[in-house]
Amino acid sequence: MINPILSPVQTSSRDDAVLNALVDFVASEGLKPGDRLPTERLLAEYLKVSRTTVREALTRWQELGLVERRQGSGTYLRSAVTRNMLHMPLTLPSGNDFNSLMHTLEIRRGLEAEAAVLCAERASDDDIAFIEKKLVVMEEAFHARAGMSSEEDWDFHLAIFQTSGNPLFEQIIAAMYEMFHRFWEHPLGVRDFGHASFPYHRTLFNCIAARDPVGARAEALKLIATVEDDLRRGAANLRKQSKT
Amino acid sequence: MINPILSPVQTSSRDDAVLNALVDFVASEGLKPGDRLPTERLLAEYLKVSRTTVREALTRWQELGLVERRQGSGTYLRSAVTRNMLHMPLTLPSGNDFNSLMHTLEIRRGLEAEAAVLCAERASDDDIAFIEKKLVVMEEAFHARAGMSSEEDWDFHLAIFQTSGNPLFEQIIAAMYEMFHRFWEHPLGVRDFGHASFPYHRTLFNCIAARDPVGARAEALKLIATVEDDLRRGAANLRKQSKT
DNA sequence: ATTGGCACAATGGTCCAACCAATTAAACAG
DNA sequence: CTGTTTAATTGGTTGGACCATTGTGCCAAT
Numbered sequence: 001m002i003n004p005i006l007s008p009v010q011t012s013s014r015d016d017a018v019l020n021a022l023v024d025f026v027a028s029e030g031l032k033p034g035d036r037l038p039t040e041r042l043l044a045e046y047l048k049v050s051r052t053t054v055r056e057a058l059t060r061w062q063e064l065g066l067v068e069r070r071q072g073s074g075t076y077l078r079s080a081v082t083r084n085m086l087h088m089p090l091t092l093p094s095g096n097d098f099n100s101l102m103h104t105l106e107i108r109r110g111l112e113a114e115a116a117v118l119c120a121e122r123a124s125d126d127d128i129a130f131i132e133k134k135l136v137v138m139e140e141a142f143h144a145r146a147g148m149s150s151e152e153d154w155d156f157h158l159a160i161f162q163t164s165g166n167p168l169f170e171q172i173i174a175a176m177y178e179m180f181h182r183f184w185e186h187p188l189g190v191r192d193f194g195h196a197s198f199p200y201h202r203t204l205f206n207c208i209a210a211r212d213p214v215g216a217r218a219e220a221l222k223l224i225a226t227v228e229d230d231l232r233r234g235a236a237n238l239r240k241q242s243k244t
Numbered sequence: 245m246i247n248p249i250l251s252p253v254q255t256s257s258r259d260d261a262v263l264n265a266l267v268d269f270v271a272s273e274g275l276k277p278g279d280r281l282p283t284e285r286l287l288a289e290y291l292k293v294s295r296t297t298v299r300e301a302l303t304r305w306q307e308l309g310l311v312e313r314r315q316g317s318g319t320y321l322r323s324a325v326t327r328n329m330l331h332m333p334l335t336l337p338s339g340n341d342f343n344s345l346m347h348t349l350e351i352r353r354g355l356e357a358e359a360a361v362l363c364a365e366r367a368s369d370d371d372i373a374f375i376e377k378k379l380v381v382m383e384e385a386f387h388a389r390a391g392m393s394s395e396e397d398w399d400f401h402l403a404i405f406q407t408s409g410n411p412l413f414e415q416i417i418a419a420m421y422e423m424f425h426r427f428w429e430h431p432l433g434v435r436d437f438g439h440a441s442f443p444y445h446r447t448l449f450n451c452i453a454a455r456d457p458v459g460a461r462a463e464a465l466k467l468i469a470t471v472e473d474d475l476r477r478g479a480a481n482l483r484k485q486s487k488t
Numbered sequence: 489a490t491t492g493g494c495a496c497a498a499t500g501g502t503c504c505a506a507c508c509a510a511t512t513a514a515a516c517a518g
Numbered sequence: 519c520t521g522t523t524t525a526a527t528t529g530g531t532t533g534g535a536c537c538a539t540t541g542t543g544c545c546a547a548t
Contacts, residue, residue, distance in 0.1 A: 014501080014502075041528080049502080050502060051503090055529085056303055058529095063307040069528095071509065071510045072512070072528055085338055087335050088335070088415070089308045089309050089332070090332040091308060091309070091329055091331055092332070093324060096330075100330070106408075107410070107412050109358055114353055179330060258531075285498095294533065299501085315500040316498075317500080318500080
């Protein structure tokens, strides 16, 4: 490891320069997600680089999900961009098998417990009221549909992450959550998936409301444990089916 | 959400075809991380696409960290690649202020504890021997230089993450680690930064060697706590300096 | 025989100019 | 006003050329 002061990162490649310029442009124009970026040809002309270089830079942003390209239409911003962003490309080999899904839950186990602790430590009265509102919505949806609903469930957890005061929780867990649910909306024929986790949402909230970090961690762990259990049952179902 | 079995991935763009072919090639040749891939010109000729398309595909893999390109030398594999890899690129606004650094430690607190638990549960005798070797190297470096050394320290933790059996731990924590050390090689004049964490490396190892998940979690948490403490002292130093 | 420097080939990086394919919007016929 | 056709726009692809860096092997000086 080298002291960064002694080795100021040389900008080097042209791509980075293009992307930095693009960040500045987005900032100066106040562009938001959904807005259209200048065409590749315009950028090439304006930045005095070839269109190839512009395309290579945009390809990188596209791969990071920062930008979306539609042939014949244009290039559109998909998320906020800033200078000095830290990119963390997570790659899971064969993301749709049992082990990979369990891996995402192991990450969630560690992070959700920690987020619950911080939330319980830092929540203001307003925060708690907000979380409870999300909880009630989730519980109503549960009773209305006689089952867990991803949407409202996620909103509840989201409220906890945001109250933790650390934006990293939301982003990382959201990635895990998406990985998980990309293949498992009704995982492997387990109809009541998530059912078992229901009661722990309120017990978790109670601990947070009581500013009980230790209890909050315990309840969060129980909640994840039920999901892991559902996943195992799903895997067992799958094995049974494949035997038939 | 759609069941992937019902929506077989549409062949879509040429890039994906190139990357799929490349995965097969890597598999058939048995290439491992560090090995060199065919040159762009060869790939273009063999796959019957233009070199531009090959470059675009490789640019995407490079952005995901799967591959490294060295001008004048070649393109080298950096990690195992498989078909159906699941990519989840996160981009975080890179903060170098006190709060952002503390946020990375909060993530590490949750994940390192969890990784330690899984490591203690799953480590084979060979794994433990390997981890101990890394520990000894770190301890020797510590005594030789009279201080923590990032390199050997990281290797020790890395061995634990790898033994956990979940590749996500390494990837996520590595990102946190990089974010942290990008600005804090000798953080804010705290000369003995990391000193306090030293003894907990061995106590953590002892718990792992004894297959004691609960103890491993506790020691991992103590270790991170010392780093957090160092960070707070650094921030205090900074405030003192700015007053002068 | 070893070493140092030099020329040359190989490789990724950039550029250009054209054309293809999808989209969008304008022009047009009904 | 409506539906279709047409043209312009935009990202996607191609081929070829040249630049910048790296690695290698040759050769001369020591």
